[in-house]
Amino acid sequence: MRPFEYVSPTTKAQAVSLLGASWGGTEILAGGTDLLALMKDDIVSPKRLVNIKNIRDLRGISSSPQGLRMGALTTLADLADDAGIKKNYPALAEAAIEAASPQIRNMATLAGNLCQRPRCWYFRNGFGLLPKDETGNELVADGDNRYHAILGNEGPAKFVSPSTIVPVLIAYEAKIRLEGPKGKRELPLEKFFVIPKSENEREHDLGPNEIVTEVVVPPVPNAKIAHYEIRQKDVFDWPLAVAAVALKMQGSNVESARIVMGYVAPVPWMSPEAEQALTAQPLDQETAQKAAEAAVKDAKPLSHNEYKVQLARVAVKRAILKAASGGAA
Amino acid sequence: MDDDDPNLKHPSDKQDNSGVSRRDFLKISGISVAVPLVAGPQAVMAAGQQVPVYGPGKVPMEFTINGKVHKASLEPRVTLLDALRDQFELTGAKRVCDRAECGSCTVLVENKPVYACSVLAIEAQHKAITTVESLMQAGKLHPLQQAFVENDASQCGFCTPGFVVACKSLLDKHPHPTPEDIRRGLSGNLCRCGTYAGIRQAMAQLSQKGA
Numbered sequence: 001m002r003p004f005e006y007v008s009p010t011t012k013a014q015a016v017s018l019l020g021a022s023w024g025g026t027e028i029l030a031g032g033t034d035l036l037a038l039m040k041d042d043i044v045s046p047k048r049l050v051n052i053k054n055i056r057d058l059r060g061i062s063s064s065p066q067g068l069r070m071g072a073l074t075t076l077a078d079l080a081d082d083a084g085i086k087k088n089y090p091a092l093a094e095a096a097i098e099a100a101s102p103q104i105r106n107m108a109t110l111a112g113n114l115c116q117r118p119r120c121w122y123f124r125n126g127f128g129l130l131p132k133d134e135t136g137n138e139l140v141a142d143g144d145n146r147y148h149a150i151l152g153n154e155g156p157a158k159f160v161s162p163s164t165i166v167p168v169l170i171a172y173e174a175k176i177r178l179e180g181p182k183g184k185r186e187l188p189l190e191k192f193f194v195i196p197k198s199e200n201e202r203e204h205d206l207g208p209n210e211i212v213t214e215v216v217v218p219p220v221p222n223a224k225i226a227h228y229e230i231r232q233k234d235v236f237d238w239p240l241a242v243a244a245v246a247l248k249m250q251g252s253n254v255e256s257a258r259i260v261m262g263y264v265a266p267v268p269w270m271s272p273e274a275e276q277a278l279t280a281q282p283l284d285q286e287t288a289q290k291a292a293e294a295a296v297k298d299a300k301p302l303s304h305n306e307y308k309v310q311l312a313r314v315a316v317k318r319a320i321l322k323a324a325s326g327g328a329a
Numbered sequence: 330m331d332d333d334d335p336n337l338k339h340p341s342d343k344q345d346n347s348g349v350s351r352r353d354f355l356k357i358s359g360i361s362v363a364v365p366l367v368a369g370p371q372a373v374m375a376a377g378q379q380v381p382v383y384g385p386g387k388v389p390m391e392f393t394i395n396g397k398v399h400k401a402s403l404e405p406r407v408t409l410l411d412a413l414r415d416q417f418e419l420t421g422a423k424r425v426c427d428r429a430e431c432g433s434c435t436v437l438v439e440n441k442p443v444y445a446c447s448v449l450a451i452e453a454q455h456k457a458i459t460t461v462e463s464l465m466q467a468g469k470l471h472p473l474q475q476a477f478v479e480n481d482a483s484q485c486g487f488c489t490p491g492f493v494v495a496c497k498s499l500l501d502k503h504p505h506p507t508p509e510d511i512r513r514g515l516s517g518n519l520c521r522c523g524t525y526a527g528i529r530q531a532m533a534q535l536s537q538k539g540a
Contacts, residue, residue, distance in 0.1 A: 005384045006449075008452075009375060011376060032448060032452075037429060100517075102514060
């Protein structure tokens, strides 16, 4: 790790003013499980680290008739252990348990999970987010892309969005709140993720001197919600495909659906096609299969990841059937 | 530090990678203005208040490790793991992946297991840090360590201290863990020799005894 100066503000306003107006000079330290690894590998080399863990306003989980509020510093362990979340948002608690090992869950924060950088091995080895060789050829398209995107990969971004709890948060219609020098703003969580088109863009709609302050989820939805991950290892592994679904029912038919895939595209991938396929349909093997087909209809696998199309299809189908049979285990 | 070896070439090591000097950085960061103090750390003004700035040079730090106070002057970039091993001769926690993956550096901070490689020493100050060295009392192995011995739960032994701390934390939370609790509770520790069966047996033995 290269030397840096360390500051530990106690208010959000202090934190914002201690951050730089452009990327590169400063980084935000929360749990540190991603950032310190990036710094050890020289992927980022900040001159200043802004530790936000002493900012009280960024902590805490609270439930009210308006819904659930989770402070940016909520750890994955807090999410997994919170009685209110386990009772009212069980698919979120389950996703938080599945996200990492006990050690990481004790350290990693919610905001850090949303802002973690992609796991793409070209990026992690210093070739950039949109890796190219000296002649401008894209490295991922011609290289080892077995874990890369099958959707939304037409541009130079071929990595996959790395959070495993984001798809289920989007299924729950979560919103993210940010604070920066121009004040506060709130976005639907799905709008926080963007596909970068050039190397100086990031994969989040986040300014270099903005911080994530909290995530809010509307009141417990009257919907069937489930989360499903496919991994090589059963525990503590990056998934190959993730699906989260929220199904609002009218009688025994689906009134409306939210279907979100993870690990298939540079952003969490919402599938209006799958949602459409399920609308006004009963929930059974056949309709789940049709929705899953629709979800991957436009997939364009790269040279080494065609297998992910089938995994994504299966993840969507199983998430729908899991939701139909009562959601989180 | 070894990873600062100038001979280690890196794709991002372009000619301008030295970046702006600290002074330039403070200038361009706009709102922040350096205000040197007579003694102690420097400070910057942030949102109308002075916030102390530590480093990049050495900073006096104080830790509570296994109930004892330890002091050292360290740069902010030093991890808790490197501080334990290099400053305080507590070499039980091992540096293996150094990337929050393998679990060999597992220690307890405020009684919760964490990867010491991924905590900065500066942020572990004034917190209760517990390492594997605290388990053996008066020359006698902790029952957990004894169970590792009796069940042949280590081979080369390099991952063992991390596993022992992770097991201790798991047993503190679940005195009678199910096989599923054990599998999930130890998912953050890897053993390349593959001693998992022995570790599971040791845990099963302790679970029956209720240690």
